[in-house]
Amino acid sequence: MEYRRLGRSGLKVSVLSVGTMTFGEKVEEPTAIRIIHQALDAGVNVIDTADVYAGGESERIVGRALEGRRDKVVLATKVYMPTGPGPNDRGLSRHHVMQAVEASLRRLGTDYIDLYQVHRFDPEVPVEETLRALDDLVRQGKVRYIGCSNWAAWQIAWALGVSERLGLEPFVSVQPRYNLAHREPERELFPCCLQLGVGVLVYSPIAGGVLTGKYRGGEAPPGSRGYQNPSWQQLRLTPRNLAIAGAVERFAAGLGRPPLEVALNWVLANPAVSTAIVGSSSPEQFAQSLAALEWRLTDEQVAALSRAAEAAAGEAGG
Numbered sequence: 001m002e003y004r005r006l007g008r009s010g011l012k013v014s015v016l017s018v019g020t021m022t023f024g025e026k027v028e029e030p031t032a033i034r035i036i037h038q039a040l041d042a043g044v045n046v047i048d049t050a051d052v053y054a055g056g057e058s059e060r061i062v063g064r065a066l067e068g069r070r071d072k073v074v075l076a077t078k079v080y081m082p083t084g085p086g087p088n089d090r091g092l093s094r095h096h097v098m099q100a101v102e103a104s105l106r107r108l109g110t111d112y113i114d115l116y117q118v119h120r121f122d123p124e125v126p127v128e129e130t131l132r133a134l135d136d137l138v139r140q141g142k143v144r145y146i147g148c149s150n151w152a153a154w155q156i157a158w159a160l161g162v163s164e165r166l167g168l169e170p171f172v173s174v175q176p177r178y179n180l181a182h183r184e185p186e187r188e189l190f191p192c193c194l195q196l197g198v199g200v201l202v203y204s205p206i207a208g209g210v211l212t213g214k215y216r217g218g219e220a221p222p223g224s225r226g227y228q229n230p231s232w233q234q235l236r237l238t239p240r241n242l243a244i245a246g247a248v249e250r251f252a253a254g255l256g257r258p259p260l261e262v263a264l265n266w267v268l269a270n271p272a273v274s275t276a277i278v279g280s281s282s283p284e285q286f287a288q289s290l291a292a293l294e295w296r297l298t299d300e301q302v303a304a305l306s307r308a309a310e311a312a313a314g315e316a317g318g
C-alpha cells in the first residue's frame with residue numbers, strides 16, 4: 001500500500017480510502033464490515049463517514065467494525081448537515097459543532113476522531129466561530145486533525161489566514177468531488193492546496209460508478225445506484241458523462257485493464273491528491289479498487305486519457 005502525507009500535516013494516509021455513505025442503507029452491516037476488514041487487511045488506513053450517512057447508522061457500523069482495530073485507523077467523519085428539525089441542529093455554529101461531535105463519538109464508540117471535517121461552507125456562521133470550536137475540540141483531545149469538504153479555494157485560503165492570525169488549528173485537508181467527468185478542482189482548488197499544503201481526499205473518484213462502464217448506452221443495470229433512480233440518472237447519466245465513460249472504456253480496453261482501474265489511477269496521478277475515497281457495494285467491488293493499486297498510468301497515458309475524455313465530452317456537446 002502506498003501512503004501519502006496529508007498536506008503539510010504529519011499524518012500518512014493510504015492512497016485508497018473506504019467510503020461509507022451507503023453503509024446502513026444500500027449496504028447492510030455484515031457486508032459493510034467485511035469491506036472495512038478487507039480494506040484494513042490490505043493496508044487501507046482511512047475510513048470516511050459522516051454524521052448524516054444513513055441517519056447515523058454508517059457511523060455506528062464503522063464503530064462496530066473497528067472494535068479492536070481502532071488505533072490503526074484514520075477515522076474521518078463530518079459535521080454540517082441537518083441532524084434534526086431545530087434551527088441549531090445544522091451548520092457550523094459552535095452550538096451545533098459541539099453537539100454533533102459528541103453524537104458522532106457516541107455512535108462511533110470511540111473517544112477521538114482523527115479527522116473532523118466540516119461537510120460544507122456555512123455562510124451564516126463567522127469562520128472564527130467555527131475554527132475556535134474546532135480548535136477547542138483538538139485541545140480537548142476529541143479531534144486530532146481538522147479538515148473541510150466542498151469548500152472553494154478562496155474559502156480555504158481565508159480560513160487558513162484566520163487560523164494563523166488567531167493561533168488556531170489549521171485545516172489540513174479538503175474533500176472535493178473529483179473524477180474524469182468532474183475536473184473543476186484542477187482550476188483553483190488543487191493549485192491552492194499544493195501551494196498552501198492542504199491534503200486532498202477525493203470523493204466520487206469513479207463518478208458514483210459511471211466510470212466503471214456499467215451504464216453503457218445510458219441503461220442502469222439492476223442493483224446499481226442508478227437503477228430506478230430517475231433523479232440520479234438525470235444528474236449523473238448525462239450525455240457528456242456517458243461519452244466520457246465511453247472514452248475511459250476504450251482507453252482501458254487498449255491497456256487490457258478494467259475501466260474502474262484506469263479511472264481511479266487517473267485520479268491518483270494528480271499530485272494534489274492524497275487519497276481517493278471509493279464507495280463499494282460488495283467486497284468484490286472493493287477488490288477491483290484494490291487491484292487498481294497494483295499498477296500506475298504513465299504521465300503520457302494520463303495526458304492521453306485526459307485528452308480523450310475532453311474530446312468525448314466536446315463531441316457530446318459539453
Ligand SMILES: NC(=O)c1ccc[n+]([C@@H]2O[C@H](COP(=O)([O-])OP(=O)(O)OC[C@H]3O[C@@H](n4cnc5c(N)ncnc54)[C@H](OP(=O)(O)O)[C@@H]3O)[C@@H](O)[C@H]2O)c1
Binds near residue numbers: 018149175
Ligand atoms: N464530502 C462529500 O460531500 C461527499 C459526497 C459524496 C461522497 N462522499 C464520500 O466519498 C465516498 C465515495 O463516494 P461515491 O460512492 O459517490 O463515489 P464512487 O466511489 O465514485 O462510486 C461508488 C459506487 O460505484 C459503484 N461501484 C464501485 N465499485 C464498483 C465496481 N467494481 N463495479 C461496478 N460498480 C462499482 C457502486 O455503486 P452501485 O453498486 O450502487 O452501482 C459504488 O457505491 C462516499 O462513500 C463518502 O464517504 C463524500
